[in-house]
Amino acid sequence: QSALTQPRSVSGSPGQSVTISCTGTSSDVGGYNSVSWYQQHPGKAPKLMIYDVNKRPSGVPDRFSGSKSGNTASLTISGLQAEDEADYYCCSYAGSYTWVFGGGTKLTVL
Amino acid sequence: EVLLVESGGGLVQPGGSLRLSCVASGFTFSSYWMSWVRQAPGKGLEWVANIKLDGSEKYYVDSVEGRFTISRDNAKNSLYLQMNSLRAEDTAVYYCARDTYHSFDSWGQGTLVTVSS
Numbered sequence: 441q442s443a444l445t446q447p448r449s450v451s452g453s454p455g456q457s458v459t460i461s462c463t464g465t466s467s468d469v470g471g472y473n474s475v476s477w478y479q480q481h482p483g484k485a486p487k488l489m490i491y492d493v494n495k496r497p498s499g500v501p502d503r504f505s506g507s508k509s510g511n512t513a514s515l516t517i518s519g520l521q522a523e524d525e526a527d528y529y530c531c532s533y534a535g536s537y538t539w540v541f542g543g544g545t546k547l548t549v550l
Numbered sequence: 551e552v553l554l555v556e557s558g559g560g561l562v563q564p565g566g567s568l569r570l571s572c573v574a575s576g577f578t579f580s581s582y583w584m585s586w587v588r589q590a591p592g593k594g595l596e597w598v599a600n601i602k603l604d605g606s607e608k609y610y611v612d613s614v615e616g617r618f619t620i621s622r623d624n625a626k627n628s629l630y631l632q633m634n635s636l637r638a639e640d641t642a643v644y645y646c647a648r649d650t651y652h653s654f655d656s657w658g659q660g661t662l663v664t665v666s667s
Binding site for chain 1: 562585587593594596597600603607611612614645650651652653654655657658660
């Protein structure tokens with residue numbers, strides 16, 4: 441049950457694209473397609489942005505997209521907007537009905 | 551609209567106990583697994599425990615196994631987390647979340663648990 445590895449911070453200018461990586465193992469990210477991503481603004485509850493690697497819940501802009509290759513999942517945000525500045529967390533099913541989160545990435549919009 | 555409202559947090563001494571509650575509305579509570587997820591101050595999210603639709607199966611992160619107990623009352627649309635033998639490292643905001651097998655698609659606002667003497 442070790443946390444997934446994410447970069448501590450990423451940044452980009454408005455209109456640009458950024459990608460956040462999430463590295464696990466074959467026992468979690470690499471073994472299942474149940475990878476999800478959450479956006480959290482300061483003092484707020486997390487919000488689901490991507491599930492099942494690359495699916496977007498209703499209401500999430502299509503600027504947000506997800507992918508996975510091997511033991512690493514990625515969240516890409518294109519056309520960065522000021523309101524995208526937040527913390528982002530990946531999460532993966534880890535087998536035996538357990539889940540593991542990443543350490544979180546702080547996105548700064550310059 | 552899905553709504554999850556946690557309560558029961560507070561200040562407790564090391565070794566003490568606390569029971570958190572989460573009341574759900576806006577969906578058929580008995581049709582969903584439910585989870586508790588916590589976040590220590592300034593830290594990331596950590597999945598804590600989950601429980602099957604009818605409460606027959608429960609799973610925990612290793613660090614709380616044997617100290618925390620998750621339960622639910624489908625008649626009251628309520629989820630609980632009984633926390634015993636609390637430690638300083640259990641200090642966190644505790645969120646209840648709807649668990650869809652694929653993700654946590656709805657979250658409460660959280661309740662703060664502080665373990666300190």
